[in-house]
Amino acid sequence: MAEVRYAEASRAYPGTPPVVAVDSLELTVADGEFLVLVGPSGSGKTTALRMLAGLEEVTSGHITIGGRDVTHVPPRDRDIAMVFQSYALYPHMTVAQNMGFALKLRGMPKETIAERVTEAARLLDLEKYLDRKPKALSGGQRQRVAMGRAIVREPSVFLMDEPLSNLDAKLRVETRANIAALQSRLGTTTVYVTHDQVEAMTMGHRVAVLKDAVLQQCDTPRTLYERPTNVFVAGFIGSPAMNLYTVPVDEHGARLGDLVVPVRRDAAAGLATVTVGVRPEALCLVGADEDGFKLAVELVEELGADAYVHGRARLADEEQRVVVRVDPRDPPAIGQTVRIGVRDHGEVHLFHPDSGERLHS
């Protein structure tokens, strides 16, 4: 059990100019916490994880595990276990040997190893396969062996790099729940990398959003969703994505077509435009006499519990795509023009039009 801390940790690849893959990452993962690193491709998630593993050099700053500075400690002395995206099982060893290898290297007695491996195999439902080589396993089974190899170690930190990305959709959802349950049972500090924001939101105690090597925001899934710190996080978290438009603002508020969203005077002081963010569920169909803007319906997505209306509206003199959540029992028809209003003005997010930072708190 240990707390993990990135203290202004950076990784730059030499070159002209140098490629900074992780830029001054300042992040603390509490003891026993499940932290998810999420971000688009190339944002530096894998690099950040590998820095913690000791597989990637830290070019400036420090990393500590359990208060110990491990910045220059080789991987084997960090007391961490890692699950790789490709699983990286030892092809010449059986499942049991794969799982027991780390313990064997530590000179643990055979009986203890066998005991721990059996225990982990039972936990992961791998008992039948202990004598098989990895090539004789399915993708899902290999994934579990990789998990098993990590848990028999009883390390102080688990590192996982997109461990579910090679599984099919159904298995992924299932395994997602299993990993989360396993982690809370073991109570081991975990850093989990994914590019899938649904995975991030469902699994993480806290989620750290990375973009272009820079940490954007790290908070609970709820907070990320309700109070994104900038336009990027607002657009990245949530599915379907938040509607984001840069529109004119005056003393009455921000103008979304005919709809005026009140804006606190101090928030948008001195700005001619402002970026407005509204989640699909914060919008609704309204009657002709209510505040709203016109939307030409192009597509209705019915998901059972919800229905999403996709359409085009004229906002700030530009055609914009808008997504609105509607009552699935009474969705509008395609081709129809409907009137869209805001459910609650408190659910409208405002961002700086240039920097993208959140305005007002």
Next chain:
Amino acid sequence: MATATPATPVTPAAPAAPGPASRPLRRILGRASWTAGAWLAALVFFFPVLWMVLTAFKQEADAYTTTPHLVFSPTLAQFRAVFHSGIGPYLANSALATVLSTLLVLVLGIPAGYALSIRSVRKWRDALFFFISTKMLPVVAAIVPIYLAVRDIGALDNIGTLIVLYTAMNLPIAVWMLRSFFLEVPVEVLEAARVDGVTLRQEITRVMLPMVAPGIAATALICVIFSWNEFFFALNLTSVRAATMPVFLVGFMTSEGLYWAKLAAAATLACLPVLLAGWIAQKQLVRGLSMGAVK
């Protein structure tokens, strides 16, 4: 083609008949001709070897006929004669030079290949080129300085000299081969091992080597073949004590050249160890390289 006779009266059903019947036939004929061709080529290559082996079991009289005798009563007399003519030390020298130089090549080449692939050192391209550039110099051009150097340190006719030279001769190729095999190793597996707690030595011996065993077997086989058959150094740098099999064969040819069967027996004996090495290596060679480590 007999089934597709044009003589059959054309009925509505008939056009279908020639198709299915002739197409498999053509395919069978096609495949048969490929097979025949392959066998023919193999036979052309293999025939001299076969003839050598057959001759080795003949009596001198049978071996020397102008119309070759295919039917003869086999005898081991020639092999016995070869053994009595003192082949022993030559065989021992060849074995020693081959085995030791191959081991040395592997001991030196595996770390070098590792440093040029997995943990690539700075300027690895230059190092790699340097290795192969040593093979660009024809041996004939190097023999005079080598001879002088060996003579001056008093190492002529010494098996140690051959071991060193064979190691130097095979090392560049071995490094290149090993490197290309090591490049096939998924890096993540090695990283997983590092996280699992291996030291550098354990990483190589317990994770990487088992994964590249087929490549190492192939490399070792090449080294064995090259050193076993090496003739030029052996001829120029040895005389009595350190002479190897190829030298023996040549000597045998001049001294007993008229006795074909005996010569064939000696040549057969010279081939055997390499065949044996190939057969042993084959078991390793057929194992898949990556074996489902990733994905």
